[in-house]
Amino acid sequence: MPYRPTEATRRNAELKRAGFLRAARELVAARGFGAATVAAIAAECAASVGSVYSYFDGREDLLAEVFRSAAGHELEVVRKAVAEAGPGAPERLDVVIRTFAGRALRGRRMAWSLLFEPVTPAVEAERLVYRRSYTDLIAEILRDGVATRAFAAQDTTLAASAVLGAISEALIGGLRPSDGDEPAPSPDGAAIVEGIRLFCFRALGTEETL
Structure with a gap:
């Protein structure tokens, strides 16, 4: 039997x-x-x-699932915050930047792993899906902003990729793990977030930073 x-x-x-x-x-x-x-x-x-x-099936399979779970959780937190924000595109973009960057700076080691750590091909494939999901979310906000003239007319898909890149790259210094035994000093998270917000809003054709 x-x-x-x-x-x-x-x-x-x-x-x-x-x-x-x-x-x-x-x-x-x-x-x-x-x-x-x-x-x-x-x-x-x-x-x-x-x-x-x-x-x-192997370590790659396991770690890809870990990435998918951790990254998916972060994405859902951002989506929920956007859904609860005001209706205007600037308000929603503000929430994306504050939530994404703020959570990254509070969970620095995990954020570094999700965004920048060299990983296996299976995990890198999940990372591309993760980034595309954020780009799509930001592009939707930018389309609304262009339609209401909150942002300058532009290719919103390309601009969304640039915004995500700006947010991520600006976080590198604050997230990078220490090379030695001593922990890396805590960054000035508020200043980093404000700098990212200011840059993104100006790049999109508005001085508005809420």
């Missing part, structure tokens, strides 16, 4: 898989994707390396 998993065994498998993902995400948040080896993940869960491979 072939083995048929029971509800209890399925639930146990789901819990083990979720535990491996949680351990991997915690390692990434603390020390980056490079630290999330299969051995380290297994050790965090007091499990064998082989048991990790029984739930995932």
Whole structure:
């Protein structure tokens, strides 16, 4: 008779898989994707390396799922904040910048990992999806802003990519991990966010910074 998993065994498998993902995400948040080896993940869960491979096709598959989960959470936070913002395009863009940059500077190690850390091809593919989702969100806001003349007439898809690039690149100095044993000094997050906002609004053809 072939083995048929029971509800209890399925639930146990789901819990083990979720535990491996949680351990991997915690390692990434603390020390980056490079630290999330299969051995380290297994050790965090007091499990064998082989048991990790029984739930995932490989380390790339596991880390791609970790990236998708962490990045997806951040994107949903930004989308929710935009949905709760005022109806005007400048207000919504302001919320995108404040939420994205502010959360990145508060969770620096994870933000560095999601945005800049060298990663495997599978994780890089997820990163491209993540960036495209933000570009689409910003482009929608810019289209509304151009239509209402809040922003200068322009190619909103190209401008959205430029805005996302400006936000991300401006965060590098504040997110970069320390090369030594000492933690990197905390950046002046408020000044960084305000500088990003000022640059983006001016680049889009308005002096308005709310």
